[in-house]
Amino acid sequence: MTNPEFDSRHIGLNDQDIQSMLTELGYRSLDELTKEVVPASIADDSPLNLRNGLSEEAALAELKALASKNKVITSLIGQGYYGTHTPNVILRNVMENPAWYTAYTPYQPEISQGRLEVLFYYQTMVSELTGMDIANASLLDEGTAAGEALTLAHRALKGKRNKCLVSKHCHPQTLEIIRTRATPLGIEIELFDEVEPIESWDDTFGVIVQYPDTQGTVQDLSSLCDSAHAEGALVIMASDLLALTMLKSPGELGADIVVGNSQRFGVPLGFGGPHAAFFAVKDKYKRSMPGRLVGQSLDVHGKPAYRLALQTREQHIRREKATSNICTAQALLAIMATLYACYQGPKRLRSTALRTHRFARTFAQAADSKGLVVSQTIFDTATLSNIDADELISAALAKGYNLNKRDSNTVSVAFDETTTQKDLDALLACIGVNPDEIELSNEIDAQYLRSDNYLTQEVFHRYHSETEMMRYLRRLSEKDIALDRAMIPLGSCTMKLNAASEMTPVTWPEFSNIHPMAPLDQTAGYREMISQLEEMLCACTGYDAMSLQPNAGSQGEYAGLLAIKAYHESNGDTERDICLIPSSAHGTNPASAQMANMKVVVVKCDERGNVDLVDLNEKIAANKGKVAAIMITYPSTHGVFEEDVTKVCEAVHAAGGQVYIDGANLNALVGVAQPGKFGGDVSHLNLHKTFCIPHGGGGPGVGPIGVGAHLAPFMPKDGVDPTRTGALISSAPYGSASILPISWMYIRMMGADGLRKATQVAILSANYIAHKLKDNYPILFTGASDLVAHECIIDTRPMKDHGVTVDDIAKRLIDYGFHAPTMSFPVPGTLMIEPTESESRAELDRFCRAMQGIYSEYLEVKEGRVAPDNSALSNAPHTSHFVLQNEWPAPYSRLYASHPDDKSDQSVKYWPPVGRIDNVYGDKNLICSCPSMSEYE
Template sequence: MSKVTFPQDHFANRHIGLNDSDIQSMLDVLGYESLDHLTDTVIPASIADDAALNLKPALSEEQALAELKQLAAQNKVLKSLIGQGYYGTHTPKVIQRNVLENPAWYTAYTPYQPEISQGRLEVLFYFQTMVTELTGMDIANASLLDESTAAGEALTLAHRALRGKRNRCLVSKNCHPQTLEVLRTRATPLGIELVEFDETSPAESWDDTFGVIVQYPDTYGTVTELTDLCNTAHENGALVIMASDLLALTLLKSPGELGADIVIGNSQRFGVPLGFGGPHAGFFAVRDQFKRSMPGRLVGQSIDVHGNPAYRLALQTREQHIRREKATSNICTAQALLAIMATLYACYHGPTRLRSTAQRVNQLANTLRDECKAFGIQTNEVVFDTVTLYDVKAADIVSAAVKQGINLNQRSDNTVSISLDETCEEADVVSLLNILGSSKQSLDMASTAEDRWLRSDTYMTQDVFHKYHSETEMMRYLRRLSDKDIALDRAMIALGSCTMKLNAASEMTPVTWPEFSNIHPFAPHDQTLGYQKMIAQLEEMLCACTGYDAMSLQPNAGSQGEYAGLLAIKAFHEANGDQQRNICLIPSSAHGTNPASAQMANMQVVVVKCDERGNVDLIDLQAKIDANPAQIAAIMITYPSTHGVFEEDVTKVCEAVHQAGGQVYIDGANLNALVGVAQPGKFGGDVSHLNLHKTFCIPHGGGGPGVGPVGVRSHLAPFLPKDEHNTERTGALISGAPFGSASILPISWMYIRMMGARGLRKATQCAILSANYMAHELKANYPILFTGNAELVAHECIIDTRPMKDHGVSVDDIAKRLIDYGFHAPTMSFPVPGTLMIEPTESESRAELDRFCRAMQGIFNEYTAVKNGDVPIDNSVLSNAPHTMDFVLQDNLDVPYSRLAACHPDPESDYSVKYWPPVGRIDNVYGDKNLICSCPSMSEYEASE
C-alpha cells in the first residue's frame, strides 16, 4: 500500500486541498495506514475496482489548455444569422469580467440559505420583474433550463389546469422546430395529443382542446395578429401559451396585451453568448391564477426579524424533492448565473437603449425585406428581426453566404431565413444583398414596424434599470451585490449530495474563448469539428470513469438526465414488446427528483423501504417485485446511498431487479465517491445520469447552470436522446440544443484531462477521507446517523441534531449560527428531517475542515449553555443568529452575551475576513402569506403612496 504522490506540476496537487502530511495525520486519527487501506475497508469488495481508468496520462494546466486550444481552432466562427431562438449578442465586458469570470458569482450555491444569498436573490428578483413587465404577465419565475423545455413545462401546466379532463393541444407549425420536437417528447409519455395548425387560419376543431401554443414572432420572423386567436381559445375553454423573444417585446405589443395565459422564451440575446446552444436562461411567466402551479423557483420578498426587506425563495413547498411522486415537474434547478447576466445586461442598457436596439434590428430587417422585394424575391410581410426568402435556390444562397463569413438558415430546398441581431450593421445588410445578386453598396433605411404592432405602455421603470448605465456604477453595484453572499471564494460549502468542489480557473478559462462561445447550435457540421471532437472525447472520458458504453451530453440538468434515462428504459421495453412494464421502484431515501422524473415518464412509482441502517430493505424489495414481476420497468437507486453509505448489498439489489426483467438506474448524484474506485456500469447499473456540476467541476453558478449527461450500457445506447451528429441514437429530444449546455463542457474536459486516472482516484479517496475525518471529529457531540462497514461513511455523513430540539434548539438555529462563523450551512433536513448532511469534498484543506469542526463545537457549547439554563433560548446567540452589523452595533444591545460572541465566535479564525450577513433571519411564513415576486412599477408605487 504505497503512498500516492505526484510530480510538483501535477494539477491534482492544486485541486486536492490536502497535502501528504495532512493526509497521513488524518489517516492516523482514523487508524488507517494509507488511502488504499481506507478505500479497501469502506468500499464493498463486491464492487471495488482497482484497475486504472482508461484515460490518457494527465497534462499540466498549460499543456491541457494548449491541447484544447487546438481543438477549439477547428471550429469556424462565422457571423451566424440562423436565428431559431439563438442570436448574436454583445456581452458587456463589465459583466463578463465581474460576473461570468468572477468566482464570487459562479461558485455560489442555490440560495436555500437566503440570508447569505441576498446579492444573487436581488438580481433574480429583478429578472422576474423584467420578464413580468416585458411579457405583460402577472408573475414570472427565476428562470428555467431553456426555451424548449420551458414550452414542455407550459404544456403540462396547461394540461393540469383543466385537471387532465381534456387531452388535446393545438401547436403552431410556425414554432421553432426544436421546440416542436421537445413538446413531442413531453407529450408522448403522458398521452397528450399534439395537433399542428396554422394560426393564420381558423382551427378546424376545438373539441377536447386544453391549450394552444404559438410563437410570437414566429420562427420565420412573421408577426401575426393573435388577439382573435386568444379570444377564441378562451371562449372554448383553452389556455394560450405564447413563446416569445425579450428583445422583440421591448418593441412589440406584449403577449399579455394580446391575451396569452402563459409566456415562455429564452433570455439568451440579453448578453449571453451563443455557446453552441447553452447554457441560457429560459423564462416562464403566467397570469396570477397559475402562480402556485408554476414550475421551478420563485424569488419573493419578505422581511427579516428586524423588519427589514429581504429576499428568499418563495413557495418552497413546490420544490420537487418535497412533492416526490406527486410532483408536477422534475425541475429542481435553474439557469441562475445566466438569468443574472441577462438581468444585468438589461440594467446596464436600460429600457430606452434596449428599445433603440430593437428598433435598429427591426429597421435593418425591414430594409433587407424591402430591398429583397424590390429585387424580385418573395419574403414574409411583417417582421421583427427575421426575413424569410421563398422560392429561391436555398443551397446556393447559403453556400455563397458561408464564403462571405455568414451563416443563414436553410429551411427547405427553396426557403432561407435570415435573422438579424444587435451585432449587425448596415454593412452586413449590404453584404447579404450582394450575396443575393444586388450590386448595392449603400442603403436607404426603412422605417420600423407599423404602429399597430407596437406597444404603447411603459416598462422597466424601476430605479434598478436606470441607475447603472456607466461602467463605474455597474462595477460598484456588482461588488456590493457579491459582498452580500457566501460562495466558494469565501469558505467551504459542505453541502451533502451537492459536491461543492474547486472550479479551477484553468478549467473555466476556455468558456469565454470565442471558438466556443460564439458558435450557433445549428451551425453547419463542418464548422463545429472542434466541438464535435471535444464532445466525443468527453463522452469517452465519462464512459471510462463510469463503466458505461455510451454517453449523451444533451440533458442540461441532472433532472433532465434522469428523465432521459427513464425514457431510454421505457423505449427499450417497448422495443421488446414489454409495454406493460411501467413500475419504477424507488427507495424511500431517494432524492425527490427520482419519483418526479418517473411520474413525467408516466411510470407508476412504488416505494421500497429502507432498513434502520439506511440501506434498501431487500425483503421489502423482493416483496414489491413478487407482487408485480411482469410490470417491473426499473429501479432508481443512488449509490453511495442518499444516507452517505456504501451499501454492501447493492449488487443483490441489481440482481433482483434484473431477474425480474427490469433495468437498474443508478443516480449519479454521489459519483464523487466512486470515480477511480468503482464503476456503476460494471457493478449492475444499466443507466446513470451524472452531474457534471458536481463530480466534474462545472460550477453551480448560484443555482445553475448544470449538465446532467446520461450514460448507458450498449443495449440502451440506441435509445439515447436523438442527435443529428449520431444517427444511431433514436431516442427523444430532451433539450432545445443538440448538446445542451455545450459551452461549459470544456470545464469537465479540462478537469479530467489534467487529473488523469491516478488524480481522479486520489480525489475520490481524499473526499472519502475528509468525510470520515469530519465524522470522527464531530461524533462526540453530533451522532452520525448512518454508517457502513467499520462504522465508516462514504463521501458525506449525516449528523443528528434532533436531540437539541428537546431544549428548543432547531436545525435552523444551527444553520443560521454557522453564518456568524462564516459558513454556508450543510444540507438541511434531507434526507432525514432535522439533520445536517455534510460533504467536504477533496478540494478543502485540513485547516478549513478543522475550522468547520470548531464552529460546530462552538455551536454545541452554545447549545449546552441553553440546555443547562445558563442562557434563555428565546434570547440566545443561537435564536438571534445570524447577527447583522446593525444589530451588533446598536447602542442598547439587550442580549445576555457579548458583541464579540455574537459576531466573532471563533477566536482562532481571522477577524479581518469577517463575513457580515446583510439581513437577519428571514420570516418565511410572512413571505408566503404576502407574496411579492417583482418590483412594483412606478405607477403602482405612486398609486400605493
C-alpha cells in the same frame, strides 16, 4: 502517473495532512481506508482507461488546438439563438468572477441576498416585458420551458381534455420537445397554422404559438386568444425579450403562459447553452408554476429580504405528485441577462431592437423587390422563398455568414444586436441588390407596437455607467457566501473547486460564438472535444455510451427513464410501467418517473438507510412482469456504501427491469468503483458536481446519461449520430455545450491517478469530520467499520427538545463565516455534510471548531444558563446593524456574537446583510417583482 502540478492544486490536503488524518482515523494509507469503506463486491482497483494527466498549461494548449478546428463565422441562423454583445463589465465581474459562479443555490437566503436580488429583478424584467403577472427565476431552455407549459396547461384543466394545438411555425426544436413531453403522457399534439381557421376545438386544453414565429412573422394573435378562451383553452406563447421591447406584449394579446429564452440579453451563443429560459404566467397559475420563485419577505428586524418562495424544492415534498421534476435553474445566465438589461436600460434596449428590426425590414423589402420574401410584417428575421437555397447559402458563406436553410427554396436570415451596416451591404449583394440604392426602412407598423412603459424601476436606470455597474456588482457579491469565501459543506451537492484553468476556455470565441445549428464542418473541434469527453466519462463510469444533451440532472433522469421505456417497448414489454424508488431517494426521482408516465412504487429503507431487500423482493413479486426500473442513488442518499447494492441490481434484473443509478454521489466512486460494471444500466452524472462545472448560484448544470450498450440506441437524438434514435431532451443537440470544456479540462489534468486520489481524499475528509464531531453529534448512518462515504449525516434532533433547532445551527454557522450543510434532507432535522476533496486541513478544522462551538452554545441553553429565545443560536445570524445598536439586548458580548471563533483570523469577517428571514410571512404576503412607478404613485 499523477500530475503533481494540478492534482495538488485541486486536492486541498497535502501528503502530510493526509497521513496525519489517516493516523487519527487508524489507517495507514488511502488504499487501506478505501478498501474498508468500499464494499468488496463493487470495488475496482484497475486504473481508469484515461491518458496521463497534463499540467494546466499543457491541457489548455491541447484544448486550444481542438478549439481551433471550429470556424467562428457570423451566424444569422436565428431559430431562438442570436449574436449578442456581452458587456465587458458583466463578463469580467460576473461570468468570470468566482464570487458569482461558485455560489450555491440560495437555500440559505440570508447569505444569498446579492444573487436573490438580481433574480428578483429578472422576474420583474420578464413580467413587465411579457405583460404577465408573475415569472419564475428561470428554467433550462426555451424548448423545455414550452414542455413545462404544456403540462401546466394540461393540469390546469385537471386532465379533462387531452389535445393541444401547436403552431407549425414554432421553432423546430421546440416542436420536438413538446412531442417528447406529450408522448409518454398520452397527450395529443395537433399542428395548425394560426392564419387558418381552427377546424375543431374538441378536447383542446391548450394552444401553443411562437411570437414572432420561427420565420420572423409578426401577427396579431389577440383574436386567436379570444377564440381559445371562449372554448375554455389556455394560450401559451413562446416569445423573444428583445422583440417585446417593441411589440405588444403577449399579456396584452391575451396569453395565459409565456415562455422563451433570454440568451440575446448578453449571453453568448455557446453552441446552444447554457441560456436562461423565462416562464411567466397569469396570477391564477402561480402555484403551479415550475422551477424557482424568488419572493420578498421581512427579516427578524423588519428589514425587507429576499428568499425562495412557495414551491421551493417541491419535489422533495410532493414526490411523484410534483408538478415538475425541475430542481435547478440557469441562475448565472439569468443574472447576466438581468444585468445586461440594467446596464442598457429600457431606452437602449428598445433602440437595439429597433436597429435590429430596421436591418431586417430593409433586407426584406430589398428581397421583396426581387420577388423573394414571404412576409413584410417581421421583427428580426426575413424568410426568403422562390430562391435556390443552396446557392444563396453558399454566396453568404463566402462572405462569412451562415444562413438558415428551411428547405430547398426557402432561407431565413436573422439579424441581431451585432449586425452592422457592412453586414447588411454584404447580404444585399448576395441577393443581387446594390446597397447604395437602399435606405434603412422605417419601423414596424404601429398596430403591432406596444405603447405601455416598462422597466420603470430604479434598478433599470441607475447603473448605465461602467463605474456605477462595477460598484453595484461588488456590493451585490459582498452580500453572499460563495466558494471563494469559505467551504460550502453541502451533502449531496458536491461543492468542489471550479479551477480557473477549467473555466478559462468557456469564453474563448471558438467555444462561445458558435451557433448550435452551425454547419458540421464549422464545429469539428467542438464535436471532437465532446466525443473525447464522452469517452472520458465512459472510462470513469464503466458505461458503453454517453449522451451530453441533458442540461440538468433532472433532464438526465428523464432521458434515462425514456431510454428504459423505449428499450422495453422495443422488446414488446409494453406492460412494464412500475418504477421502484427507495423512500430515501432524491425527490426528483419520483417526479421524473411520473413525467415518463411510470407508476412509482416506494421501497422501504432499513434503520441503517439501506434498501430493505425483503421489502424490495415483496414489491417485485407484487408487480410481476410490470417492473420497468429501479432508481437508486449510490452511495446512498444517506451517505453510505450499501453492502447489498449488487443484490438489489440482481433482483431487479431477474425481474426483467433495468437499474437506474442516480449519479449525484459519483464523487465517491470515480476511480474506486464503476456503476456501469456493478449493475447499473443507466446513470445521469451531474457534471456540475463531480466533474467541476460550477453551480453558479443555482445553475447552470449538465446531467448527461451513461448507458449500457443495449440502451445506447435509445439515447437522445443529436442530429449527428444516426444510431441514437431517442427523443430530443434539450433544445440544443449537446445541451449546455459551452461549459463542457470545464469537465474536459478537469479530467484531462487529473488523469486516472488524480481522479482516484480525489475520490479517496473526499472519503477521508468526510470520515475525518464525522470522527471529529461524533462525540457531540451522533452520525446517523454508517457502513462497514462505522465509516461513511463522501458525506455524513449528523443528528441534531435531540437538541430540539431543549429549544435549539436545526435552523438555529444553520444560521449560527453564518456568524462563523460558513454556508450551512444540507438541512433536513434526507432526514428532517438533520444536517448532511460533504467537505469534498478540495478543502484544506485548516478549513476542515475551522468547520469542526465552528460545530463544536455551536454545541457549547447548545449546552448553555440545555443547562439553563441562557434563555432559548435570547441565545447566540436563536438570534443568529447577527448583522452589523444588530451588533452596533446602542442598547445591547443579549446575555453575551457583541464580540462573541460576531466573532465566535477566536482562533480564526479576526480581520476577516463576513457580515450577513439581513437577519433571519420570516418564511411564513413571505408566503402569506407574496411579492415576486418590483412595483412599477405607477404602483408607487
